[in-house]
Amino acid sequence: MIVRVGPYSVRLAPRALLVGLALVLVACAVTVAALSTGEFTVPVPDIVTALFGQGTPVAELIVSKLRAPRVVTGLLVGAAFGLSGAIFQSLTRNPLGSPDFIGFTAGASTGGIMAVVAGGSAATIAGGAMAGCVITAALVYGLAFRGGVQGYRLVLVGIGANALLLAVNSYLLTRANVNDAATAGAWLTGSLSGRGWDHAIPVALALAVLVPVCLRLARPMRMIEMGDDAAKAMGIRVEPVRAAAIAAGVLLSGVATAAAGPVVFVALAAPQLARRLTRSPGVTMGASALMGAVLLTGADLAAQRLLAPTQLPVGVLTAAVGGTYLALLLRKDRH
Amino acid sequence: MPDVRLSGTGLTLAYDQRVVATDLSVAIPDESFTVIIGPNACGKSTLLRALARMLKPKTGAVHLDGSVITSLPSKEVARRLGLLPQTSIVPDGITVADLVARGRYPHQRLMRQWSRADEAAVAEAMRSTDVAELADRIVDELSGGQRQRVWLAMALAQETPILLLDEPTTFLDISHQIEVLDLCADLHEAGRTMVAVLHDLNQACRYATHLIVMRAGKIVAEGDPTEIVTPDLVHEVFDLRCEIIPDPQSGTPLIVPESRRRVSPATA
Numbered sequence: 001m002i003v004r005v006g007p008y009s010v011r012l013a014p015r016a017l018l019v020g021l022a023l024v025l026v027a028c029a030v031t032v033a034a035l036s037t038g039e040f041t042v043p044v045p046d047i048v049t050a051l052f053g054q055g056t057p058v059a060e061l062i063v064s065k066l067r068a069p070r071v072v073t074g075l076l077v078g079a080a081f082g083l084s085g086a087i088f089q090s091l092t093r094n095p096l097g098s099p100d101f102i103g104f105t106a107g108a109s110t111g112g113i114m115a116v117v118a119g120g121s122a123a124t125i126a127g128g129a130m131a132g133c134v135i136t137a138a139l140v141y142g143l144a145f146r147g148g149v150q151g152y153r154l155v156l157v158g159i160g161a162n163a164l165l166l167a168v169n170s171y172l173l174t175r176a177n178v179n180d181a182a183t184a185g186a187w188l189t190g191s192l193s194g195r196g197w198d199h200a201i202p203v204a205l206a207l208a209v210l211v212p213v214c215l216r217l218a219r220p221m222r223m224i225e226m227g228d229d230a231a232k233a234m235g236i237r238v239e240p241v242r243a244a245a246i247a248a249g250v251l252l253s254g255v256a257t258a259a260a261g262p263v264v265f266v267a268l269a270a271p272q273l274a275r276r277l278t279r280s281p282g283v284t285m286g287a288s289a290l291m292g293a294v295l296l297t298g299a300d301l302a303a304q305r306l307l308a309p310t311q312l313p314v315g316v317l318t319a320a321v322g323g324t325y326l327a328l329l330l331r332k333d334r335h
Numbered sequence: 336m337p338d339v340r341l342s343g344t345g346l347t348l349a350y351d352q353r354v355v356a357t358d359l360s361v362a363i364p365d366e367s368f369t370v371i372i373g374p375n376a377c378g379k380s381t382l383l384r385a386l387a388r389m390l391k392p393k394t395g396a397v398h399l400d401g402s403v404i405t406s407l408p409s410k411e412v413a414r415r416l417g418l419l420p421q422t423s424i425v426p427d428g429i430t431v432a433d434l435v436a437r438g439r440y441p442h443q444r445l446m447r448q449w450s451r452a453d454e455a456a457v458a459e460a461m462r463s464t465d466v467a468e469l470a471d472r473i474v475d476e477l478s479g480g481q482r483q484r485v486w487l488a489m490a491l492a493q494e495t496p497i498l499l500l501d502e503p504t505t506f507l508d509i510s511h512q513i514e515v516l517d518l519c520a521d522l523h524e525a526g527r528t529m530v531a532v533l534h535d536l537n538q539a540c541r542y543a544t545h546l547i548v549m550r551a552g553k554i555v556a557e558g559d560p561t562e563i564v565t566p567d568l569v570h571e572v573f574d575l576r577c578e579i580i581p582d583p584q585s586g587t588p589l590i591v592p593e594s595r596r597r598v599s600p601a602t603a
Contacts, residue, residue, distance in 0.1 A: 002449045004449075007447065007450075008446045008447060009446075009447055009448055009449045009450055010446070010448050010449070011448045011449045093424065147351070216445070219440075219445075222426070222437075223437060223440055225424065225426050226423050226424050226425075226426060226437070227420060227422065227423045227424045229384075229387075229389050229418065229420035229421075229423070230420055230423040230424075232387075232388070232389055232409075232418075233387065233389075233413065233417060233418035233419075233420065233490075233493075234413050234437070234438070234440040234441055234493070235408075235409040235410035235411070235412060235413030235414070235440065235441040236409065236440070237409050275427075279428065280428075281426040281427055281428050281429035281430075281433065282426045282427075282429070
């Protein structure tokens with residue numbers, strides 16, 4: 001589908017637009033459900049009044065102070081993981097090229113645990129996670145660099161770094177005192193519980209800057225998926241595009257991990273599901289972000305309600321669902 | 336001397352530390368069908384990659400229309416010079432029409448993604464490569480010959496006056512090789528400058544208007560194949576004794592190799 005206005009023209013895929021719209025609707029439904037249900041049910045009409053400060057004090061406390069920041073953080077973190085996964089899967093031309101597999105998330109965890117052990121506040125833990133992610137990415141990129149970075153080298157070096165960092169994380173946990181280890185352990189599972197606006201805002205700012213960057217990079221990245229030579233022949237400056245994409249992907253996974261801990265499998269599954277739904281070849285940035293938001297908030301809602309009153313950290317659920325999904329993916333690719 | 340738009344002077348070509356060629360100079364005659372040929376590892380693909388700015392020469396420079404190629408904006412070069420790489424990766428689930436349309440990238444901008452010129456160029460590229468009826472098929476499901484025509488269509492949609500092809504017939508069976516080469520000859524006739532790296536000397540002689548023969552990083556001979564291809568040249572370049580007869584189809588040189596074993600019934 002082509003829209004032309006004067007000298008301007010834009011290509012739109014109707015199916016991708018429909019999928020995007022459907023994902024937005026699902027995200028809205030999950031958001032309403034998350035704001036409304038729980039131990040204290042807030043009827044849907046009361047949610048709106050509570051959000052605008054016109055509701056009962058109890059409803060206001062529960063909706064605006066407790067549930068809204070959690071669900072907003074979930075939406076933003078999910079979108080960030082989804083985008084980051086889309087970037088790295090496109091760069092490595094491999095679903096296993098997700099930040100959870102190539103060490104970036106593990107590096108963020110190392111930074112986070114170190115901050116916990118050092119007795120840091122929530123802000124320090126977030127900073128530690130961000131720093132851990134960026135440092136790991138720089139090391140992996142540096143080690144994989146050989147006059148340019150090939151996707152498979154990034155995956156191989158990343159998997160090595162991942163294994164090493166997981167070992168470091170285990171070691172740090174054994175050396176920490178019991179309380180710190182418990183705090184770090186809870187953070188490591190990935191959780192949205194107790195998230196406030198101070199968690200949501202950094203992710204929102206990062207997305208505000210990086211989403212336009214990613215949308216701009218999507219077209220050249222699609223060309224690079226055909227191989228470096230093919231992309232260069234089309235006039236794409238491959239290394240600068242790749243470096244910008246890696247920087248955006250690292251910042252997104254870093255800021256997401258800093259807010260919610262290393263929630264696994266969202267970055268892996270969201271782009272894959274988005275691609276299958278939109279049936280578009282290559283990376284689908286917008287749909288991956290929306291799918292990530294839906295997956296994470298949906299999983300968090302399920303984690304809170306399935307075994308209520310027991311509250312599961314969302315990372316447990318995404319790991320269980322994601323692990324199953326990965327097995328199915330590999331089974332399908334085996335033929 | 337015909338005009339030259341694309342040339343390289345004093346090129347030292349190397350991958351990391353491995354030097355493939357030193358002090359290599361080459362000029363591609365405009366509107367020629369130039370074929371580069373030589374034994375394995377003689378540097379023919381490396382030279383083509385350097386001409387296509389895929390490989391940065393250690394010394395020397397490649398010139399396009401009088402400017403050093405790396406000094407021109409990359410998208411600008413892509414509107415004048417196209418390359419069909421030896422191997423490209425087919426994106427999962429892409430249709431023929433979508434893949435060919437990607438050839439329009441150098442002509443597009445963020446806010447001009449699909450002009451009427453794009454549409455016309457893609458239709459023409461698919462028509463001349465005979466893939467129009469495959470437009471809605473998934474590229475992964477095509478045969479090797481069909482797929483190569485689709486890649487060629489993508490390079491054609493780029494609408495560059497110069498088109499470089501890196502071993503376009505490798506991995507194809509003989510009928511598809513001829514099909515692709517005939518297509519290249521048609522494109523040359525329509526006014527494009529074509530430069531191809533080929534393996535088969537007989538095919539090179541039949542299709543080239545200008546032949547560049549390489550050995551060990553040096554150009555040993557260049558010119559009209561009928562004038563330069565002799566038994567001595569073939570021996571010097573390929574270490575092969577042969578007879579040369581006129582190709583019964585085209586009259587161009589046809590190489591008949593001598594075998595170490597004398598198998599002809601006359602001498603048996």
